[in-house]
Amino acid sequence: MTTSAVSPPMDRLEPARPSWPDATGHFGVFGGRFVPEALIAALDELTEAYRAMRVDPAFLEEFARLQRDYTGRPSPITEVPRFAEHAGGARVLLKREDLNHTGSHKINNVLGQALLTKRIGKQRVIAETGAGQHGVATATAAALMGLSCTVYMGEEDTRRQALNVARMRLLGAEVIPVTTGSRTLKDAINEAFRDWVTNVETTNYVFGTVAGPHPFPEMVRDFQRVIGDEARAQVLEREGRLPDAVLACVGGGSNAIGVFTAFVPDEGVRLVGLEAGGDGVDTGRHAATITGGTPGVLHGARSYLLQDENGQTIESHSISAGLDYPGVGPEHSHLHDIGRAEYRAVTDAEAMEAFALLCRTEGIIPAIESAHALAGAMELGRELAGRVEDRQALLLVNLSGRGDKDVETASRWFGLGEHGAPTDEDDRAVEAGRGADPGPGLDTDQQPTEGAVSNDQAVAGQDAGGTA
Amino acid sequence: MSLLATTIGAARAEGRAALIAYLPVGYPDVDASIAAMVGAVETGADVIEVGVPYSDPGMDGPVIQQAVDPAVRAGVGMRDVLRAVEAVAAAGAVPVVMSYWNPVERYGVQRFATDLAAAGGAGAITPDLIPEEAGEWLAAAEAADLDRVFLVAPSSTDARLRSTTAACRGFVYAASTMGTTGTRAAVSDTAEALVTRTRAVAPDLSVCVGLGVSNAEQAAEVASFADGVIVGSAYVRQLLDGAGPAGVRALSAQLAEGVRGGMPA
Ligand SMILES: Cc1ncc(COP(=O)(O)O)c(C=O)c1O
Numbered sequence: 211m212t213t214s215a216v217s218p219p220m221d222r223l224e225p226a227r228p229s230w231p232d233a234t235g236h237f238g239v240f241g242g243r244f245v246p247e248a249l250i251a252a253l254d255e256l257t258e259a260y261r262a263m264r265v266d267p268a269f270l271e272e273f274a275r276l277q278r279d280y281t282g283r284p285s286p287i288t289e290v291p292r293f294a295e296h297a298g299g300a301r302v303l304l305k306r307e308d309l310n311h312t313g314s315h316k317i318n319n320v321l322g323q324a325l326l327t328k329r330i331g332k333q334r335v336i337a338e339t340g341a342g343q344h345g346v347a348t349a350t351a352a353a354l355m356g357l358s359c360t361v362y363m364g365e366e367d368t369r370r371q372a373l374n375v376a377r378m379r380l381l382g383a384e385v386i387p388v389t390t391g392s393r394t395l396k397d398a399i400n401e402a403f404r405d406w407v408t409n410v411e412t413t414n415y416v417f418g419t420v421a422g423p424h425p426f427p428e429m430v431r432d433f434q435r436v437i438g439d440e441a442r443a444q445v446l447e448r449e450g451r452l453p454d455a456v457l458a459c460v461g462g463g464s465n466a467i468g469v470f471t472a473f474v475p476d477e478g479v480r481l482v483g484l485e486a487g488g489d490g491v492d493t494g495r496h497a498a499t500i501t502g503g504t505p506g507v508l509h510g511a512r513s514y515l516l517q518d519e520n521g522q523t524i525e526s527h528s529i530s531a532g533l534d535y536p537g538v539g540p541e542h543s544h545l546h547d548i549g550r551a552e553y554r555a556v557t558d559a560e561a562m563e564a565f566a567l568l569c570r571t572e573g574i575i576p577a578i579e580s581a582h583a584l585a586g587a588m589e590l591g592r593e594l595a596g597r598v599e600d601r602q603a604l605l606l607v608n609l610s611g612r613g614d615k616d617v618e619t620a621s622r623w624f625g626l627g628e629h630g631a632p633t634d635e636d637d638r639a640v641e642a643g644r645g646a647d648p649g650p651g652l653d654t655d656q657q658p659t660e661g662a663v664s665n666d667q668a669v670a671g672q673d674a675g676g677t678a
Numbered sequence: 679m680s681l682l683a684t685t686i687g688a689a690r691a692e693g694r695a696a697l698i699a700y701l702p703v704g705y706p707d708v709d710a711s712i713a714a715m716v717g718a719v720e721t722g723a724d725v726i727e728v729g730v731p732y733s734d735p736g737m738d739g740p741v742i743q744q745a746v747d748p749a750v751r752a753g754v755g756m757r758d759v760l761r762a763v764e765a766v767a768a769a770g771a772v773p774v775v776m777s778y779w780n781p782v783e784r785y786g787v788q789r790f791a792t793d794l795a796a797a798g799g800a801g802a803i804t805p806d807l808i809p810e811e812a813g814e815w816l817a818a819a820e821a822a823d824l825d826r827v828f829l830v831a832p833s834s835t836d837a838r839l840r841s842t843t844a845a846c847r848g849f850v851y852a853a854s855t856m857g858t859t860g861t862r863a864a865v866s867d868t869a870e871a872l873v874t875r876t877r878a879v880a881p882d883l884s885v886c887v888g889l890g891v892s893n894a895e896q897a898a899e900v901a902s903f904a905d906g907v908i909v910g911s912a913y914v915r916q917l918l919d920g921a922g923p924a925g926v927r928a929l930s931a932q933l934a935e936g937v938r939g940g941m942p943a
Contacts, residue, residue: 242811246737247830247831247842248833250808250834253831391734392931397734400735400736404737411856506783518753520750520754520784521784522781601824
């Protein structure tokens with residue numbers, strides 16, 4: 211590795227470990243444990259086992275082997291110049307977590323927790339899932355390691371993410387639709403905790419994000435930080451410099467913490483978390499927890515959350531099932547309060563615009579979650595007019611997942627295929643931009659061939675595949 | 679002075695366990711829930727756990743969730759809870775608030791302690807607050823002379839039994855089984871073992887047993903080894919089934935016999 215006078219960060223070879231949380235899981239005033247006493251013994255057991263595992267060479271070797279041979283790490287960095295034309299002239303690099311086995315960053319964490327499950331001698335894992343990506347990843351790891359697996363998923367989400375429900379079942383997991391409360395991720399978490407407290411002797415809870423009681427926020431961060439550790443080295447090697455900003459979507463916050471952690475000590479690098487703005491933060495129908503929420507206690511930790519004046523959790527709203535969560539991990543609340551990271555809201559319509567743009571300019575169908583980060587990059591690039599001081603701005607976006615699971619939702623939004631643009635079926639969605647044209651088909655060079663239609667007879671993009 | 683310790687001690691002096699009834703404020707509505715609480719008092723409950731409705735009751739099973747959900751949606755809040763506390767105190771029993779932590783934190787911990795004491799409440803049971811996270815509450819409760827009841831569970835180590843009971847005042851809530859609230863066919867035999875272990879580290883603190891007690895027979899069984907018998911889901915079941923305050927009274931009368939070691943005819 212070269213050293214350069216202008217880039218002292220290159221001297222940092224070993225990834226630094228943040229000084230937080232403290233021994234009892236506090237990130238400043240956030241985090242901790244707010245759970246029934248019955249779970250404390252299990253959380254203590256996990257904490258102890260994790261501390262021992264983290265420094266065990268046998269584990270480190272096994273984990274590295276799985277990440278390389280099974281997940282396909284390191285994930286590449288892709289520059290997206292045609293997309294970046296819409297980002298004010300900034301350069302945009304994507305960290306390709308969408309290329310991981312199972313299609314998102316969730317596998318990084320799950321492999322670690324599955325190994326931990328075996329280490330503590332339990333045979334059954336449970337998980338909550340929103341978009342289904344964490345559920346699929348958990349079902350995958352369970353199949354790989356011979357564990358039995360139950361996934362709790364809000365009934366509403368089983369409908370939105372039917373493809374992932376089928377994937378989990380194919381992988382041998384039991385999927386339990388949760389019909390309490392808002393029938394989304396928050397209620398799936400409640401149900402998973404109830405299962406855990408009842409079956410804790412045989413069962414480990416594989417938590418999907420950097421929220422929940424200690425040790426989950428710390429442990430999941432440690433398993434996800436590989437994203438930023440790789441990306442920091444990759445960007446330094448390609449560019450000889452660090453990015454000006456690192457952007458990621460924030461649901462519970464695991465992919466964002468994963469990509470941020472390596473950069474936290476690099477004070478010149480802006481860390482930007484994009485929350486789900488739904489119909490707009492001012493409409494009250496959103497999932498922008500830090501932007502629009504207040505500190506409180508939910509799901510075992512103190513953090514920002516969406517709550518009413520009685521302390522009841524407010525139901526969140528987002529087109530993206532994986533971001534549709536009224537809480538956020540405590541480390542993000544801390545990074546926000548100390549001013550190290552900034553959090554912004556991206557509406558459904560802005561995210562879907564970025565979604566369509568990446569599909570059409572780069573041939574990459576992103577997860578709708580990740581599209582929020584792309585929209586954030588478009589906005590930040592424009593704000594900067596593409597420049598930081600005297601050079602072209604360099605934005606690193608964590609592409610946390612691929613969009614196969616979202617094809618149905620996107621087709622509805624854009625009125626593609628069987629889905630005529632919905633007009634009065636859902637008024638709010640229409641107002642928010644559903645039914646928007648994703649843009650014209652890009653094939654302007656087509657020459658008519660025998661047996662095919664000429665370009666001017668070709669069906670418009672949004673009508674293609676109508677009855678296929 | 680601990681209202682809970684005094685009441686449970688008085689029951690003990692009569693050679694029986696105390697009957698502690700849980701009912702959530704706001705189901706089917708605030709007034710009806712208060713009427714049910716008063717009904718339970720008039721038919722023999724010594725202590726009422728005045729339940730604060732919460733949107734994410736992670737320790738509760740389907741029965742209590744079903745009752746609490748409409749109360750949450752109706753916007754029932756701490757003001758209604760304090761009104762219920764006053765009514766229970768006026769009816770002659772000891773009210774203790776049962777609340778997940780966020781509603782208390784949102785209301786303001788100091789303000790909660792002050793207002794609860796003014797309403798005649800004994801203190802609070804906090805199912806998702808462990809003593810390690812309870813610094814602000816312990817200080818506020820001490821200043822307002824309120825009881826604080828934490829939970830112990832079959833999975834608690836002896837060290838935790840010691841530290842948790844040391845932070846309690848009034849009584850310690852022994853969760854009889856590993857699981858959520860709900861009626862069960864039999865009282866788990868882990869309950870008695872937990873009570874024995876708890877008494878061994880905290881001989882001067884009353885130990886009350888909850889989770890899964892639903893009829894007089896089970897109440898009698900628990901009363902044979904615990905200082906208090908906590909019944910929740912069975913009461914709520916009466917309301918969910920539409921039996922109303924009359925159903926609550928009938929159940930309370932049976933349970934009151936149970937905690938005296940008797941069986942209803
Ligand atoms: C692709 C993708 N990105 C992001 C998220 C949000 O989770 P987190 O904020 O923990 O990264 C999800 C959750 O399901 C997801 O599937």
